[in-house]
Amino acid sequence: MKKIKLIFQLLLTCLILMSLIFVLQAEAADYYTEVILQEFDGSDNPAYIANQGRVYDANEVFEEGIYEDWEAGQNLTEEIADNEELAEAVADLESVGFYIDKVFTEEELAKFDGEERPEAYVAVENIVYDVSDVFSGGEHRGYQAGSDLSEEFDQESPHEEEMLADYKVIGLLVDKTLSPAELAEYDGEGDNDAYAAVDGLIYDMSELWPEGEHYDYFAGENLTTEITNSPHGAEVMLDVGLTAALTEMLPESTDAPVDEERGLLYIFIGIGVLAVVGSIALGTHSFIFTLRGIDN
Numbered sequence: 001m002k003k004i005k006l007i008f009q010l011l012l013t014c015l016i017l018m019s020l021i022f023v024l025q026a027e028a029a030d031y032y033t034e035v036i037l038q039e040f041d042g043s044d045n046p047a048y049i050a051n052q053g054r055v056y057d058a059n060e061v062f063e064e065g066i067y068e069d070w071e072a073g074q075n076l077t078e079e080i081a082d083n084e085e086l087a088e089a090v091a092d093l094e095s096v097g098f099y100i101d102k103v104f105t106e107e108e109l110a111k112f113d114g115e116e117r118p119e120a121y122v123a124v125e126n127i128v129y130d131v132s133d134v135f136s137g138g139e140h141r142g143y144q145a146g147s148d149l150s151e152e153f154d155q156e157s158p159h160e161e162e163m164l165a166d167y168k169v170i171g172l173l174v175d176k177t178l179s180p181a182e183l184a185e186y187d188g189e190g191d192n193d194a195y196a197a198v199d200g201l202i203y204d205m206s207e208l209w210p211e212g213e214h215y216d217y218f219a220g221e222n223l224t225t226e227i228t229n230s231p232h233g234a235e236v237m238l239d240v241g242l243t244a245a246l247t248e249m250l251p252e253s254t255d256a257p258v259d260e261e262r263g264l265l266y267i268f269i270g271i272g273v274l275a276v277v278g279s280i281a282l283g284t285h286s287f288i289f290t291l292r293g294i295d296n
């Protein structure tokens with residue numbers, strides 16, 4: 001009887017442990033940038049690919065990292081959109097994280113409100129989704145696009161988190177962006193925190209590098225090239241907490257209307273300057289000719 005009880009207790013403990021591992025795994029949100037994804041090319045690490053902002057375990061399809069003409073370890077969004085055979089081969093893969101090549105601050109996200117711009121984006125748990133088709137005119141059930149709806153989604157909506165898998169991932173919502181000069185202040189010296197940038201994202205290394213130093217490399221710097229050449233590779237960054245992003249990761253499109261306006265302004269100024277110079281030149285020319293005419 002005692003034995004049965006013991007076996008039962010063991011089984012129960014295993015079950016609790018397994019569900020705990022499952023919950024922890026489900027909550028881990030891994031952010032892969034281009035440089036991190038490159039490490040998952042099927043040689044040292046399993047073969048992963050990115051499609052529409054998500055990273056998938058493609059090990060079964062990409063044997064030794066290769067499937068037909070395509071190689072794992074990269075973002076294949078365009079290739080998948082252009083090729084039915086590839087699209088079919090990768091249709092049922094399991095998602096293991098997000099592919100991040102763009103970030104938004106709340107201020108930037110607010111610009112994609114589906115009104116001023118046709119794109120309607122919302123953030124849930126730091127991930128920015130394209131919800132243009134549901135938030136028509138920028139609104140869905142009284143909620144506005146261009147904002148962080150994490151709480152509303154979790155507490156007020158009838159939706160399960162899984163439904164977000166149907167929406168294209170655009171980027172990552174971050175609290176702040178830093179220029180390289182601003183990053184340099186986070187060098188781990190004195191009371192300063194230690195930050196390091198890898199492929200546009202900024203990680204908090206304060207606990208790992210209390211002195212702000214790691215094998216002759218220093219916090220406060222962009223270490224993308226250095227980590228790619230290090231013995232461990234960029235995948236170690238998957239286990240480090242993100243704290244910010246380099247300003248260059250903000251969407252370029254945000255400034256497009258301003259740039260277009262500026263472009264037009266430059267064209268008008270150019271035409272104006274040409275007109276003035278032209279008329280002066282012509283004026284002088286005809287003036288000289290008139291003078292010559294008088295002379296003659």
Ligand code: HEM
Nearest residue numbers: 122124131134140141143149152153156157158159164167
């Ligand atoms: C964050 C992104 C969200 C997406 C992608 C999304 C998507 C959708 C879709 C596709 C539908 C079904 C079509 C429709 O009725 O329009 C729907 C219904 C609905 N959504 Fe959302 N939604 C989001 C956020 C929210 C939030 C924050 C709320 C907050 C209350 C909400 C409340 C509802 C309600 C009440 C319905 C109707 C459900 C029903 O009729 O059974 N949604 N949503």
Ligand code: HEM
Nearest residue numbers: 196198208214215217223226227229230231232236237240
């Ligand atoms: C030649 C240069 C480097 C050497 C020899 C080196 C060596 C190591 C070693 C031995 C470890 C612990 C074991 C492991 O995880 O593999 C480690 C961990 C780590 N390294 Fe490097 N590393 C170098 C460059 C870099 C660079 C440039 C970064 C940029 C951010 C970096 C970030 C990390 C991180 C995040 C960890 C995991 C956390 C930790 O164990 O401290 N490493 N490195």
